[in-house]
Amino acid sequence: MTNRLIHxxxxxxxxxxxxxxxxxxxxxxxxxxxxxxxxxGLPLLAIAIFLLLWSALAAxxxxxxxxxxxxxxxxxxxxxxxxxxxxxxxxxxAFLERQVERNARLLEADPNAEVRWRSYTGKPTFVDQIVxxxxxxxxxFVLASLxxxxxxxxxxxxxxxxGAISPLVQVLKPVSPLAWLPIVTMVVSAxxxxxxxxxxxxxxxxxxxxxxxxxxxxxxxxxVAVASIDRDWINVGRVIRLPLATRIFKIAIPAALPMxxxxxxxxxxxxxxxxxxxxxxxQNPGLGKFIWDEFQNGxxxxxxxxxxxxxxxxxxxFLLDWLMVTLQKCLSHDKTAAQ
Amino acid sequence: xxxxxxxxxxxxEPQQAAQTEPATIRSFLDLxxxxxxxxxxxxxxxxxxxxxLKIAKGEYVSIIGHSGCxxxxxxxxxxxxxxxxxxxxxxxxREVTQPGPERAVxxxxxxxxxxxxxxxxxxxxxxxxxxxxxxxxxxxEWIEHNLKLVHMDHAxxxxxxxxxxxxxxxxxxxxxxxxxxxxxxxxxxxxxxxxLTRAHLQDxxxxxxxxxxxxxxxxxxxxxxxxxxxxxxVMMTNGPAAKVGEVLNIELERPRDRLALASDxxxxxxxxxxxxxxxxxxxxxxDV
Numbered sequence: 005m006t007n008r009l010i011h012x013x014x015x016x017x018x019x020x021x022x023x024x025x026x027x028x029x030x031x032x033x034x035x036x037x038x039x040x041x042x043x044x045g046l047p048l049l050a051i052a053i054f055l056l057l058w059s060a061l062a063a064x065x066x067x068x069x070x071x072x073x074x075x076x077x078x079x080x081x082x083x084x085x086x087x088x089x090x091x092x093x094x095x096x097x098a099f100l101e102r103q104v105e106r107n108a109r110l111l112e113a114d115p116n117a118e119v120r121w122r123s124y125t126g127k128p129t130f131v132d133q134i135v136x137x138x139x140x141x142x143x144x145f146v147l148a149s150l151x152x153x154x155x156x157x158x159x160x161x162x163x164x165x166x167g168a169i170s171p172l173v174q175v176l177k178p179v180s181p182l183a184w185l186p187i188v189t190m191v192v193s194a195x196x197x198x199x200x201x202x203x204x205x206x207x208x209x210x211x212x213x214x215x216x217x218x219x220x221x222x223x224x225x226x227x228v229a230v231a232s233i234d235r236d237w238i239n240v241g242r243v244i245r246l247p248l249a250t251r252i253f254k255i256a257i258p259a260a261l262p263m264x265x266x267x268x269x270x271x272x273x274x275x276x277x278x279x280x281x282x283x284x285x286x287q288n289p290g291l292g293k294f295i296w297d298e299f300q301n302g303x304x305x306x307x308x309x310x311x312x313x314x315x316x317x318x319x320x321x322f323l324l325d326w327l328m329v330t331l332q333k334c335l336s337h338d339k340t341a342a343q
Numbered sequence: 344x345x346x347x348x349x350x351x352x353x354x355x356e357p358q359q360a361a362q363t364e365p366a367t368i369r370s371f372l373d374l375x376x377x378x379x380x381x382x383x384x385x386x387x388x389x390x391x392x393x394x395x396l397k398i399a400k401g402e403y404v405s406i407i408g409h410s411g412c413x414x415x416x417x418x419x420x421x422x423x424x425x426x427x428x429x430x431x432x433x434x435x436x437r438e439v440t441q442p443g444p445e446r447a448v449x450x451x452x453x454x455x456x457x458x459x460x461x462x463x464x465x466x467x468x469x470x471x472x473x474x475x476x477x478x479x480x481x482x483x484e485w486i487e488h489n490l491k492l493v494h495m496d497h498a499x500x501x502x503x504x505x506x507x508x509x510x511x512x513x514x515x516x517x518x519x520x521x522x523x524x525x526x527x528x529x530x531x532x533x534x535x536x537x538x539l540t541r542a543h544l545q546d547x548x549x550x551x552x553x554x555x556x557x558x559x560x561x562x563x564x565x566x567x568x569x570x571x572x573x574x575x576x577v578m579m580t581n582g583p584a585a586k587v588g589e590v591l592n593i594e595l596e597r598p599r600d601r602l603a604l605a606s607d608x609x610x611x612x613x614x615x616x617x618x619x620x621x622x623x624x625x626x627x628x629x630d631v
Contacts, residue, residue, distance in 0.1 A: 243444060
């Protein structure tokens with residue numbers, strides 16, 4: 005039972021919990037405490053030193069918006085942002101309740117009365133912006149993977165196709181997605197015309213920008229991985245005369261999966277970084293816009309709120325990478341993926 | 344170059360025709376005039392030069408030679424994984440043009456797919472080959488039967504990474520046997536194993552052979568293995584342009600027992616004949 009637990013902890017990257025489980029099981033105290041110190045104590049110590057240095061140095065910097073906020077002020081602002089989010093939700097709930105009551109009353113007075121249902125249009129809170137950014141990055145990432153993986157597999161299987169599109173990839177790959185942003189914006193506003201759009205136009209623009217930059221690592225890694233599959237595995241497929249589709253899904257993709265995942269991880273990481281920049285530049289809703297708005301706002305709290313956003317971006321980026329690694333460990337035959 | 348060869352072939356033709364057996368005794372697997380050229384920088388490299396080989400049904404034939412002489416190339420041509428430049432292989436009257444399950448291959452390093460269990464590895468082959476011919480239940484029984492044959496039924500739901508090298512090769516053999524091959528091709532099947540595991544697996548192969556009486560073509564560089572297992576040993580000369588040097592018929596009764604044979608005069612006679620061919624007549628060029 006505990007061995008299963010340890011296995012799951014290791015699979016999910018919670019290796020620092022393992023000594024705790026072993027302690028509870030009653031394994032030798034000294035060794036496990038030492039392990040716990042190495043895995044948990046040392047990182048905590050490093051974080052503590054960082055926070056101390058931060059608070060000491062931040063107080064020295066005087067900006068036009070007051071002192072550079074230290075960890076304490078940033079923590080306060082995080083609390084404020086959450087309280088604002090709660091307040092906004094409260095207002096939304098109140099609005100919707102009033103609407104239900106009003107419409108009910110109208111219908112009671114006259115069953116044929118024309119009632120209108122409006123959705124609440126309040127200012128998006130910090131949490132709303134996080135959710136928007138996450139949705140956008142996932143949309144862009146999924147789009148990119150849907151394009152990159154099939155092309156990558158095809159390139160890996162056919163060296164001639166790879167040779168044909170390689171120059172294009174080499175030229176498009178180093179282009180900063182922010183350089184694409186004006187073009188994407190214009191194309192989306194020209195092509196994506198609909199009276200009742202599924203998605204907001206800004207969402208489509210951001211997602212396509214993310215897609216354009218997170219395409220390449222997946223494509224190249226998939227192509228190289230498929231091209232360098234063990235010859236014997238290919239020969240097994242030839243000897244048993246597997247149809248092409250089975251050969252791709254039963255041999256090529258599983259064999260290429262570890263390297264493909266490395267590409268996907270890099271893609272998602274780049275996508276997240278680019279998204280924030282794109283949101284700042286294009287004023288599309290999301291964390292980037294939040295930072296820009298706070299910067300333009302210029303209140304004494306602004307710098308602290310921006311720092312909360314910076315930390316949130318970092319933590320979310322880390323969680324996204326953790327998600328990919330865990331997914332890789334679950335799906336791929338190579339269980340030794342680097343953390 | 345090729346024109347010259349063509350002329351030489353023409354000149355040699357009558358002699359060769361005289362040597363071949365009468366057409367009535369059609370051999371089961373027939374390699375005739377197999378040559379292969381590999382492209383290298385500024386020309387081509389002739390690895391095999393007009394290799395002729397005849398194998399009867401149910402025969403266990405080993406190809407032995409120094410490493411790099413092209414013995415695996417011969418096997419790959421029979422498997423259809425490589426195309427001969429000239430000549431070709433004919434199995435049961437049909438020319439080999441592509442790989443197929445009737446010429447199942449046991450690869451040197453087992454070539455099991457690491458993301459599939461032992462059972463699933465065999466299943467991949469069985470599903471592809473017996474699609475529409477066997478029911479789901481029959482397929483399962485057939486897979487389990489073959490894993491039992493190589494004594495791997497106890498670990499059939501383990502992944503290749505969880506079992507030893509010898510066990511992996513057993514599963515590799517089970518996968519090949521499950522294809523019901525007309526000729527079983529083994530490319531140094533025991534080459535990557537330690538001596539004890541190898542002996543154990545050789546005994547298993549002999550026992551399976553006694554039961555199924557397959558036609559087997561095996562590549563090896565181990566003299567004892569060749570003499571112990573084979574009905575016929577094909578000794579190849581050194582490359583480049585390797586050809587069949589000598590063919591030795593091993594007329595030892597079966598079942599063969601390695602302990603009893605160790606002191607058997609005929610066994611040692613065969614052994615020393617192969618050794619003499621390899622180390623006196625075909626010493627590796629760089630050793631001379």
